Amino acid sequence: MLAVHFGAGNIGRGFIAEVLHSNGYEICFIDVSQPLIDQLNEKRAYSIRLAQEEEETIEINNVYGLNSQTEESKVIETIAQADLVTVSVGVNILPLIAPVLAAGLKKRLEVGARPIDVIACENAIGATTALKGHIKDQVDDATIWEGILSNTGFPDAAVDRIVPNQSREGLDVMVEPFFEWVVHTEGLKIEKRLDGVSYVDELTPYIERKLYTVNTGHACIAYLGFVHEIDSIAEAVKNPTIRRELEGVLEETGRLLEVKYHFEREELKAYHQKIIGRFENSHLSDPVERVGRNPMRKLSANDRLIGPLVQLHERKINTQHLLKVTAAAFLFDVAQDEESVQIQRLIKERGLLETIAEVTSLSPDHPLAEEIERAVAELLNQ
Ligand SMILES: NC(=O)c1ccc[n+]([C@@H]2O[C@H](COP(=O)([O-])OP(=O)(O)OC[C@H]3O[C@@H](n4cnc5c(N)ncnc54)[C@H](O)[C@@H]3O)[C@@H](O)[C@H]2O)c1
Numbered sequence: 395m396l397a398v399h400f401g402a403g404n405i406g407r408g409f410i411a412e413v414l415h416s417n418g419y420e421i422c423f424i425d426v427s428q429p430l431i432d433q434l435n436e437k438r439a440y441s442i443r444l445a446q447e448e449e450e451t452i453e454i455n456n457v458y459g460l461n462s463q464t465e466e467s468k469v470i471e472t473i474a475q476a477d478l479v480t481v482s483v484g485v486n487i488l489p490l491i492a493p494v495l496a497a498g499l500k501k502r503l504e505v506g507a508r509p510i511d512v513i514a515c516e517n518a519i520g521a522t523t524a525l526k527g528h529i530k531d532q533v534d535d536a537t538i539w540e541g542i543l544s545n546t547g548f549p550d551a552a553v554d555r556i557v558p559n560q561s562r563e564g565l566d567v568m569v570e571p572f573f574e575w576v577v578h579t580e581g582l583k584i585e586k587r588l589d590g591v592s593y594v595d596e597l598t599p600y601i602e603r604k605l606y607t608v609n610t611g612h613a614c615i616a617y618l619g620f621v622h623e624i625d626s627i628a629e630a631v632k633n634p635t636i637r638r639e640l641e642g643v644l645e646e647t648g649r650l651l652e653v654k655y656h657f658e659r660e661e662l663k664a665y666h667q668k669i670i671g672r673f674e675n676s677h678l679s680d681p682v683e684r685v686g687r688n689p690m691r692k693l694s695a696n697d698r699l700i701g702p703l704v705q706l707h708e709r710k711i712n713t714q715h716l717l718k719v720t721a722a723a724f725l726f727d728v729a730q731d732e733e734s735v736q737i738q739r740l741i742k743e744r745g746l747l748e749t750i751a752e753v754t755s756l757s758p759d760h761p762l763a764e765e766i767e768r769a770v771a772e773l774l775n776q
């Protein structure tokens with residue numbers, strides 16, 4: 395069995411590949427980083443090390459790589475022969491991989507290939523659905539699109555495992571021991587179920603619980619860690635002020651999950667404790683810069699900050715902690731992070747309130763926009 399996986403980065407090598415490998419797949423990684431592709435083709439294997447007291451290593455073999463920019467026709471051929479396509483490139487990159495994916499799925503129709511599923515494993519609500527839309531945009535002919543749809547499943551998914559950036563050399567990956575991969579059964583075309591994956595009939599509560607707890611909590615530590623000039627997540631979570639904010643933020647998003655999806659309070663509390671323990675993992679070295687990366691994406695309307703903030707505001711539930719974290723995201727300023735640089739430039743050119751409106755899609759006279767503005771001022775005056 396062959397799986398094509400787009401994105402040989404942290405989560406691709408450190409999580410998705412482990413599950414695919416343990417289910418007996420050969421893995422073809424598609425990436426744009428030639429050094430990564432060269433190493434995959436030279437070594438054909440790498441190890442995943444678990445960040446825990448007792449060292450444990452998992453060997454991943456039967457892997458190779460293709461560069462989607464320079465080996466497009468090979469990528470199309472490989473998609474045509476594959477049994478599964480998975481993706482973890484980042485939501486902003488999904489439109490860029492759509493043309494080659496569309497060509498590969500079209501090729502499958504021409505050669506009469508078996509049905510296949512395409513699963514995007516990104517931190518976003520509805521990432522596979524978004525990818526499906528980008529692929530559709532690449533197919534002009536309605537009959538071909540109908541053919542692709544009848545032969546291809548596009549299930550949404552939620553993925554959870556902390557995989558920090560790795561050292562520049564080598565393919566080996568250090569990951570936390572925990573992982574969770576949940577796939578929506580609706581939209582699946584293939585019968586095979588992967589060991590290590592949970593299949594659910596309703597995905598939204600799971601993905602929102604994950605995004606608004608793990609990722610909102612993570613963003614809280616990263617942005618407040620940055621404000622407090624702390625480098626790593628494990629260090630920042632030990633800071634009493636940040637810890638208080640983290641607990642406050644999880645309480646707020648927990649309230650939303652409780653009223654919206656009727657998650658049990660006790661169940662959510664246990665989930666919070668488990669997640670805080672994961673953030674505290676001192677065997678992982680995860681800089682606040684990685685976790686805070688792409689603040690424009692993280693501050694967009696449906697993501698981990700504005701998403702819960704607006705929904706809590708609509709329900710008249712307190713959001714003081716979320717407001718503080720959102721404000722801190724506007725202070726994230728990392729030279730290598732283009733989105734943070736762009737936010738700082740926008741603030742200089744157009745002022746804070748207009749920047750808040752532009753980045754979050756809130757209207758400038760929305761009470762939350764003004765409250766975020768006030769929270770930024772408070773952070774600056776601390
Ligand atoms: N790292 C984590 O802890 C984690 C956990 C859960 C989900 N995620 C999500 O997984 C996705 C990937 O995150 P990551 O941490 O692995 O990032 P990453 O930067 O380590 O990996 C992304 C990979 O995609 C490749 N890429 C970029 N453009 C491409 C293109 N056009 N075609 C093919 N490959 C391309 C990059 O070269 C890189 O190797 C993101 O959506 C992230 O939110 C990450």
Ligand SMILES: O=P(O)(O)OC[C@@H](O)[C@@H](O)[C@H](O)[C@H](O)CO
Nearest residue numbers: 517553554555556557609612685
């Ligand atoms: O990947 P991002 O940029 O959406 O978010 C950064 C981290 O919060 C994220 O990568 C977590 O490590 C991951 O989502 C844990 O499952």
